[in-house]
Amino acid sequence: MDPERDRPTTEGGGWVSRARPRPLPTLRPAQWLGGILVVALAAWVLSGVFTVAADEQAVVRRFGRVTGRLGPGIHYRLPWPVDRVDVVKTTTVMKTGVGFDLPRGEAPIATGMEILTGDTNIIAVAIVLQYVIRNPAAFLFQIEDPPTLIGSLAESVLTETVLGMPVDEVLTTGRLEIQERVKTGTQALLDRYESGIQLTSANIMAITLDSSVAQAFQDVANASADREKKINDGRSYANDLLPRARGEARSMVLAAQSYTQQRVAEAQGNTTRFLELLAEYQKAPGVTRSRLYLEAMEKVLPKVRKYVIDSERGTNPVQLHLSPPTPPQP
Structure with missing residues (x-):
């Protein structure tokens, strides 16, 4: 019996225990540091888990070099700084154009690009091109500023196409041919540059003439339309x-x-x-x-x-x- 712990009291004539509370065990600094490292390592390892949505594809880079392309689903890559993942939407249709201002989130504004026709008439053409990402890796790392590149290539093809046609054909029966030539010609150049871009359409939104000759060409267009109508009738x-x-x-x-x-x-x-x-x-x-x-x-x-x-x-x-x-x- 410990005299310091057990002493008699006057209440009830018995013995009452007065034990001192034991001190909590203390962790050493090395133990604290080890725990923190374990948690950090676990978080670092788990940071390699990522998901790819149904309309997306992911490009994995290891130390800057492309190592693969992943489709929709849950995937794992080595955490940073070993691997990096770039995710792009491959089904979203994007727009650019020639003779257009395309403010972000707003409707396109037709300004028109002046082109010389085969019979030396000046017209203003505005054409919109729609595209999707076909090869994410090439799209991300082979080219810079895709909309500007597409617009420049389409402008070149459009100028060459219109230069070989008379103005009355451009204004009447040649629109579909111009659209098809711009689409196929621009796509061929994009493939040559390995851009990873797939054009889906090229649509002429406006073709305008100088006001002094516009009415005469409108009369020609109306006469051609009447002729076609009578032929069909x-x-x-x-x-x-x-x-x-x-x-x-x-x-x-x-x-x-x-x-x-x-x-x-x-x-x-x-x-x-x-x-x-x-x-x-x-x-x-x-x-x-x-x-x-x-x-x-x-x-x-x-x-x-x-x-x-x-x-x-x-x-x-x-x-x-x-x-x-x-x-x-x-």
Whole structure:
């Protein structure tokens, strides 16, 4: 029994324990530093976990050198400063243009780029190009300022294209051809520079002329449009009329063929009857003539009014000639 810890008290005549509290254990500085390092190391290791969204792709660089490209999902890379990750959106459609001001977050403003046409007319053209990122690594590290590069290349192709066309073609029927040439020509140059950019469209937004000649070219365009409309109307009328005319012609041909067959059949029948009659006549000429005469009278007399006249007051018989005359004896 420790006399310092256990002493009697006057209350109740018993013993009461008065133990001193033990001091908490103290950590050494080395232990504190080790714990901090472990936590920091764990945080550093976990910092390598990253995610890539469905519309994104990631480019991994190790000490500045591109080592791979990652698609959507959860990935891990060695923490900084070993690896670095650049994430870009590969499905977002971006815009740039020629003859346009494109303020961020605002609608494009057409200013127009002046170009000389093949027949030495000056026009102002504004064209918008849309593109997506096809190769993130090339897009990030092969080129600088992609919108400016695309605009410069498209301007060069547009100038070359318009220079080979007359102004009336540029204003009327050549717009689609210009758009297609600008798109394909600019894409070819972007591929040559390994830009990682894919053009999706090139759309002419405005083509304007000097006001002194604009009305004349507008009249030409209207006349061309009217001409095309009349041509289309004529083709539509022809497409409607020709089938009906062919049908009527076919009906007439069939009717003529039927009539021809009918007449031929009748002629063949008459020929057959005549040949049969000729054969009978050759056998008995007199009998055949009498039969033909009686048949003719049978057909004619019922339709003729007949008069019997007694010129001799009944003294002489009246010959009605109802039978064929007797042929003379040979």
